[in-house]
Amino acid sequence: MPPLVPLASVDRSTMRWQRTSETPLEFVLSSGESPVARLRWAHAGGSLASLDYADGSWTLKRGGFLNPHITVRRSAAGEVLARLTAHLSHHAIELPGGPTFRFHRAGMLVPAWKVSRDDGTELLHIEPVREGRRLEGGAVIASEEGAKFSGLLLLIALAWHFIVLAWFEDEALVPLEGP
Numbered sequence: 001m002p003p004l005v006p007l008a009s010v011d012r013s014t015m016r017w018q019r020t021s022e023t024p025l026e027f028v029l030s031s032g033e034s035p036v037a038r039l040r041w042a043h044a045g046g047s048l049a050s051l052d053y054a055d056g057s058w059t060l061k062r063g064g065f066l067n068p069h070i071t072v073r074r075s076a077a078g079e080v081l082a083r084l085t086a087h088l089s090h091h092a093i094e095l096p097g098g099p100t101f102r103f104h105r106a107g108m109l110v111p112a113w114k115v116s117r118d119d120g121t122e123l124l125h126i127e128p129v130r131e132g133r134r135l136e137g138g139a140v141i142a143s144e145e146g147a148k149f150s151g152l153l154l155l156i157a158l159a160w161h162f163i164v165l166a167w168f169e170d171e172a173l174v175p176l177e178g179p
C-alpha cells in the first residue's frame with residue numbers, strides 16, 4: 001500500500017472506506033487513489049482498533065455497558081480526543097473543549113448515517129457498501145462546511161468505527177432470525 005497522505009492534501013468532499021484485510025479486520029480511507037488513514041482492529045470480535053494517518057495514530061475502543069461509548073485517544077492510555085456516546089434514540093460525538101455533534105441514521109429504511117451540528121447543518125454522510133451481507137466499505141461525503149472542519153478525521157473515524165461494530169453485531173444476530 002502506498003504511504004498515507006495528509007487529509008489536508010486531498011479532496012475531502014468524497015472519500016471511501018475499503019476493506020483491505022479480514023484478519024485482522026482492516027479498512028483504508030481514501031480520496032481518489034490517495035490513502036489517508038488505515039483503521040485496523042487488534043483482534044477478531046473485539047472493539048479495540050488503531051487508526052494510522054500521515055501525522056500519527058490513535059486508538060479507538062468501545063466501553064460502557066449501561067452507557068455505551070467509543071473513545072478516540074492518542075494512545076491506549078492517552079488523553080481522550082473525542083467520544084461518541086450511544087443512546088437509544090440519538091447519538092452524540094463530543095470533542096473535549098469543543099463542539100458536540102449529532103450522529104444519527106439518515107432514515108429508517110436507509111443504512112446511511114449522518115453527522116450534523118446541533119442546528120441541523122450536515123457535515124458528513126456515510127453510507128456502508130455491502131456485497132450480500134458482507135461489509136465491503138463505505139462512501140463518505142463531506143459537505144462544504146464538513147470538508148473545512150479541522151476535526152474531520154476524528155468525526156469520520158468515530159462514525160466508521162461505530163458503523164462497523166454495529167454491522168458485525170447485526171450479522172451475529174442473523175443465525176437467530178427465522179428462515
